Amino acid sequence: MVLIVLGFIIFIAINVVVKNNPVAAKFAGAGRILALVFILLGISTACVKQIDAGEIGVKSLFGSIQNDIMGSGLHFINPLLDVKKLDVKTQNYTMSGVNDEGNKAGDDAIKVLTSDGLEVTIDLTVLYRVVGADAPRLLRETGEDYRDKIVRPITRTKIRDNAVYYQAVDLFGSKRDEFQQRIYKSIEDDF
Structure with a gap:
């Protein structure tokens, strides 16, 4: 332009x-x-847009998101279109108590209350990916900052909601895998 x-x-x-x-x-x-x-x-x-491997392109014409998506490769398009690229590879979002380890600066670990009333700090990494077919809807309804609007809040809420079913000792011991599966299932349902 x-x-x-x-x-x-x-x-x-x-x-x-x-x-x-x-x-x-x-x-x-x-x-x-x-x-x-x-x-x-x-x-x-x-008129020429390149979409790299592991990305998709969502077309926008004067702010109106179009439903069709562009896969990886070279595309010839209307020069008035704006193409927003989204990563469809598996990504991770880390919440950690170590200052430079997570996605947010500072202590971003999750503090939860267990069934025995103790406060436990949990470091967590969530693996997620954008479903290509749903990308236009995601941009239209949420925007490009979906990590801060969807991934982080839902994850934190589901961790807190599920931790109340376990005692503090169980979260780090024998029921850790069960706790992880319960969190995985509830997050998957909401994502």
Whole structure:
């Protein structure tokens, strides 16, 4: 888009200079050709979008999200379309008490109350991925910051909701796998 605007600016500047300075008229043809080259180059680059492996593209025209998605590869599109790229590979979101380990700075570990009334701090990593077919709906209803609007709050809520069924000793001992499966099932249902 920048090249298109630059081409129009060059075209207008050449016409103004030629009108005010007849000596510069001999350069008008070359200037107009240069402007045309910039405009055509801008249009051709705006029509081509590359989507990398593990990503999908969601088309947006003047803020209106379209339902069709673009898979990985090279695509020829309307130059007015804006393509938002989303990662569809498995991603992780870590909440940790170590300052530089998680996705948020500082202590982001989850503090939960267990069935015996004790407060337990849990470090957690959630693996998730965006389902390609649902990506337009995700962008339309949530936006590009779905990690902070969906992944983090739902995870924290489900951890707290499920921890109340276990005693503190069980969370780190014999029922840890059962606790993880219960969390996995409840998060999967909401995601």
